[in-house]
Amino acid sequence: MKKVVLMAFLGAFAVGAPPIKGGERIAVRVSPAVAMEPAYLTIRTSVEPSDENRKLTVTVESEEYSSSSDIPLEGRNAARLNVVEVRDVPSGLYEIVSGTYTECCGVASDFSLPNERQRFVSLAVDPQWNSATMTFIGQDAQTVFSILPCPAGSAVPFRLNFGSIVSNSITFHADPAPLPDAMFWVYWITNSTNSLQINGTFGVIQQNCVDAPTRFMHSDVVAVLVPPLKMRVTEVSESGATLFVQGHANWTTVVQASTDLVLWTGISTNVLPDAICPECSYILVRDPAATNTVHRYYRCFQTL
16 A cells, blocks of 8 residues: 555636636645545635636646546636545455346346356556556456357457546447457446446457357446455564454465565465454464574465
8 A cells, every 4th residue: 555645736727817827726725635545535626706717627646646637617607616526546356246247149148246257356557657457357366257259269358458547437448459359348437435336348249150149248337445455563572473464354364474585485374254344354473483584574365
């Protein structure tokens, strides 16, 4: 989890502009001033109503994050106080909690989500290029969901690249490629607090295929962010090191240790117990071997 210091400025574009000159920076109030990724900001600014003021541009920037939105102003009828919410769409693993997957246009089939083949969504956001990649993953949190288009050939992984990020939404769009790989897709993701809503269609242009699906659709899919594992050393004594590991309840948690960051050895494998909230579960892991080394490194991961 990275610390993100975000700065915001707003520009009101105008001609003549008695209250504000076009493109001029104006005073704003941003809360919180410092946020941990993912960031959720509330921006408040006062703009005097005027026929000359027609658009407000909100820009949020940091070293690794940038977002910009245009807000139309209704001239003299515009509100004086403008409140804008900016939400960062965080990378990570999201667990599907509801939705529908449909294969159609040959023999149609509807599938309720989640299921064994589609249990998670992996979202990778690249803030430098303002793009994203989305992948549907199975129940083991590793196997990529794939489709088998007609005519029979290699399975196509359900991975969408080059998503365009605008404020708190992502659009994936690809026009049909030339034959024989004539695939296309249009998907939309909207983000609320630590959750995604996903809708879209993945299509294949097929020839000489009977009763084979050509459209693969997700409708009203809701996926919630799986909190990342947290681990820290809480005690070092003559008996070794004690680690505090916190993660998702009822998931298998593996802790490994290394002296050189190359060779890793498992020191603990446990299923995290039930807790008041799914992400509140934790265990204490003791590592007696920590007393015999100069340097000791730890890493952990979870699986279902």
